[in-house]
Amino acid sequence: MSNFKRIPNGSVTTPRGFRAAGVTAGFKRSGAPDFAMLVSDEPANFAGAFTSCTFAAAPVQVCRKRVLTTDTIRAAVINSGNANACTGETGLANAEATCVLAANKLGINPSDVVVSSTGRIGTQLPMDTIKKGIELAVAALSDDGGRRAAEAIMTTDTVPKSAAVELELDGVVCSIGAMTKGAGMIDPSLKVPHATMLCYITTDVKISNLLLAEMLSGNVADSFNRITVDGDMSTNDTVIVMANGLSGAEVRPGTANAELFRAALLQIMQQLAREMVMDGEGVTKFVNVEIFHARTREDAKLCAEAVANSLLCKTAWFGGDPNWGRVVAALGYSGAQFRPENVDIFYDGVPVVKAGGDAGTPEEDLVDIVRKREFSVTVDLHDGDESYWVWTNDISYEYVKINADYHT
CATH class of the missing domain: 3.10.20.340 (ArgJ beta chain, C-terminal domain)
Structure with missing residues (x-):
């Protein structure tokens, strides 16, 4: 294999060592899945890009801190139906408490957890619902749970959005998987490190945080920052990339592997960006x-x-x-x-x-x-x-x- 190819029905759990779950915690009155969890079996290097909106939501503030102060992470917790934005110190404390609750259930450190929220702005997180979601999600974690996780992060989306590509680095087959949501309030201006769009990307390639952040920044500029559904930027836009290295393949700066990996990452980000526009609220064109x-x-x-x-x-x-x-x-x-x-x-x-x-x-x-x-x-x-x-x-x-x- 000299290049990379799309994996049919791929998801965030396509790369080695990632598990995910999508469950119904009770955020949505419809009873639809509304709580997702993504876990790496090994510590993962990571990078993030976040909304440049001044009213950045509490989970965005937590994620920004993780990017600036933490070397690796193990898990992401995502709820749909409540944005936890414009919720003050209580909202920030609830976002951190969510990380603690998830960490305790997973047996890891709270600093190993990032958190995202999407939904209505200005209402406090119902922490009993968060606790229920964490318990259900931990029990449901699976290495084929990526598609269910993508469904659980939806708001006004009409279809879940997942993708994966496979590539070969130094004779080792490895992969990149991703999931995203977003149908309205879409005009991201993501900065690294500092949509509503949420995107989680996983890979089993070994790559440093610095190089991953550099690639993410350049690729965001040519994918998510090139789309607009309605011209409104969200308070919660987030892109997180996790790399656990379990394939054994390594990407170093200035190498052919780096350029191939960058291109594969861009392809998957552009594919999901396009799908977001196609699935925009009420979109016909x-x-x-x-x-x-x-x-x-x-x-x-x-x-x-x-x-x-x-x-x-x-x-x-x-x-x-x-x-x-x-x-x-x-x-x-x-x-x-x-x-x-x-x-x-x-x-x-x-x-x-x-x-x-x-x-x-x-x-x-x-x-x-x-x-x-x-x-x-x-x-x-x-x-x-x-x-x-x-x-x-x-x-x-x-x-x-x-x-x-x-x-x-």
Whole structure:
């Protein structure tokens, strides 16, 4: 095997030495699974990336501390249905207490545990429910429990999201597994170390915390930080990577193994990022927004994000309306520097705008494109050499309904 390949039905328990569980603790009135646990049989090196929201949730604060003060971890505890955000000192104490309760059940140190929460903001964690979840999850831990764990961390997601890839390093077959959740409140700006999206990644490769953090930072910039569902950043966005080394394969800086591992890690992160957009709340369209030939990378980014987050663009896409005026308006208010008279725009390669004006393509041809499940909006600024892309979606009636009813 010279490269890496996707493992069908892979999950966070695909790599050696990882067990997981997904159980119903009682956070959700529906009775759906709402509590997950992920455990490494051996101490795992780790790295994390977290929301840059000033109102970072209590579990995010705990995880940040772990990244800065702890060499290895053994377990992650994740509840769905309560974000434990904006809960003050009590919320922080409850997040730490969750780690203690899990550690006691697992026979490890509290500092070996990280914690994540997702759900409603501003309500305290029901600690009796946490205790129940921990007891049930520890009893249910299994080396094939990754798919159930992915189901248990869902909120408004419609499908669980798991993936795994296999690669060969120095003749040793090893793997990377992952699970993520996120369908709304998705516009991450993750920093290392400091979505709602949660992502847990596991690998049986041996790799240092420093190199893992460097890879995570670069790959986040080209995956989770390139997606937006609704332009709203969460208080709880978290990505954690755990590496327990049980395959025996090692990744060192500046080697071919490092580049192969980095590429495999990026593939799995991009796959899950794409799945999050496809499963966004009420989403009917996946839209790839690409900007080319900008003066600076920042100009390209400003343009891409302005189009990707424009409610007028998103609602036009939902309605199958090729109204390119909304795209040029978003470009114009983006703050980017460019010459309007140079701009060309394409839908799936078909010219829409030429030299800043109507390209003359019949509207019915453009309607056929924007009514597809997936299409691209490409902008050529003809003003430099920089580029940037963002994955986004439309906004539908269902999105409004989900978020209007979410509180109750």
